[in-house]
Amino acid sequence: MTQRLPPSLTPLDTALAALLRGVDPVAPVELRLAEAVGCIAAGMPLLAACPPRDIAAADGWALCARDIVGASAYSPLPLTTAPVWVDAGDAMPPGCDCVLDADAVEVSGPLAQALAEGVPGQGVRRAGSDSSGRAPAVAEGHLINPATLLLARVAGVETLGVRQPRLCIVNVPGAAVTTHMIAEIARAAGLHVQTREAAAQDAASIAGALGDLNCDLVVTVGGSGVGRRDAAVSALAKHGDVLAHGLALQPGRTAAVGRLGKVPAVALPGSPDHALAGWFALVRPLVDRLSARQPRRPVTLPLARKIASSVGIAEIALLAEEHHAWLPLAVGEWPLQAIAGADAWLLVPAGSEGFAAGTPVDAYLMRE
Template sequence: MTQRLPPSLTPLDTALAALLMGPDPLAPLELPLTEAAGCIAAANPLLAAEPSRDVAAADGWALCANDLVGASSYSPLLLTTAPAWVDAGDAMPAGCDCVLDADAIELSGPLAQVLAEGVPGQGVRRAGSDIDRRTPVAAEGCPVGFAALLLARAAGLDRMSVRRPRLRIVNVPGATVTMHLIADIVRAAGLDVQTHEAGARDAGSIAEAFGPAACDLLLTVGGSGVGRKDAAITALAQRGDVIAHGLALQPGRTAAVGRLGTVPVVALPGSPGHALAVWLALVLPLIDRLSARLPRRRTTLPLAGKIASSVGIAEMVLLAEEHHAWVPLAVGEWPLHAIARADAWLIVPASHEGFAAGAPVDAYLMRE
């Protein structure tokens, strides 16, 4: 049976509100550092100071700078006791606050002469200089990046508290390229993703691929249009509830949102550009809610050219940054070459006709 879109499309804001209704932030879980990258940090204990005491930053002689005033090769300072040698990383001996190079000390039997002055802290890593006392390993609500992992490892941690939504992707045969696009994005964002291929394009096969609702979000890729072989929405209706099919969003008009029990479901179109637009406009806000992520940053730049949009439908725009301005690459339809070049994106609300050239606009970065 051929699917039909409703005569009036569901506004983007309405579909998003319905999708966000209900899900609360997920409970944090402890993950090994090797799996935490890209996840959203939850509350983590504050780190202790590192190093915990002054240590040598270089190999050399440990001395007290105040005892070396005036020392030079022309006026050597005779030491009454031999200085202590330290290797980089060794704890500084009591009373010492600088490390001099090997050639700054001249040894002759039991005698030692200092040939250079020192300053407090020279060649020394001060206590807390790498990690200040009570530093968080990662800011709660922010993605775990390489810097957070560096701090965690330096502090001797092997696990981190994060929120990581579980995402199940069901691919409808014929949309494999798009499925890989979305799966790659999901993995880069640190989500726990499972991909499944429907046995065929009929509703029964797609519904069977839904599997048990052991996930926090279910995506279908492909089969959401109005063609005779597009049965993803029928499958969702058989297993769960269709909230809206046909959105006032371009690209992405044939997308749908629904629920499988309590699990939110988003049906993505099979076209890469349309699927990516729906991912950004609908799925990303839901993932941010589940992850308790802090609001994403936007970058404001003037437009290098005007953006024309139709009233009544939200249009997605791809942008490239050139000469400190946003250059519109694609509006409403996203060819692959525009996706590859894009630095940012924005949504023109359905109530707007677009933006004039030179107008400052806020855009989300494609890659943070």
């Protein structure tokens, strides 16, 4: 039977609130460092002080700055004790607080003289300068990135506590390209992703793929429109509850949100632009709730030209950064080239008619 969208579309804010209602963060798990990148930190331990002692930051002569005050190439200063050569990473010898370049000290047999002054800390990496021992590698609720892993490895940490929601993606035949895109975005966001294939485009086949799930959220891709073979929403209704189908969102109007028991579910359209808009507007806030992520920071820049929008419909605009301004590439309907060339996206609220050129707007980066 042909599906029909409701005569009045559900406001995006209403659909999102229904989707998030009762959703709590998932329990933390421990992952090895290479597996934790892209995940959200949870219960981070304090790192040990690093380096644990003063070390040389460069190859050279380890000296006490106080002992070579006034030394220069024109007025060499004899050294009463033989200088110690250190390589970068060596512990600083007792009583030494600076490292001079090789040509700053002249050694002739048992005699040595300084040809330059030094200052305390010159050429030295102080104890605790990389990690004080009073803070974690990253604050709880923040993204674990390669810099986080660098700190953890230097401190000798082998695993990190993270919240990693488990996502099941059900591909409806005919939407394979879009499914691959969504799965790649999800993995880059640190989710544990499993995919399933519906045997056919009918509601029974899609419902079969929705059975026996062990995950924290479900996303179907394809079959959420109003055509004769769009059966994902019917399948969702058979297994659970449909909270809203037909959203005041462009692109993404035919997306749906629901529940499979206690598991939140989002039915994304099969078109890449509509599915991506549904991911930004619906799935990403859900992932942030499940992972207890701290609020994302937008990038605020003025618009290079105006954006016009229809009142009553939330529209997502794709933007490119150009000359320290946001240049609109597409609004409401997105060509694939616009998706590939976009640096950020902007949600124009349903109550807005758009933004004038020069207006500072908060946009979110396509790739973090």
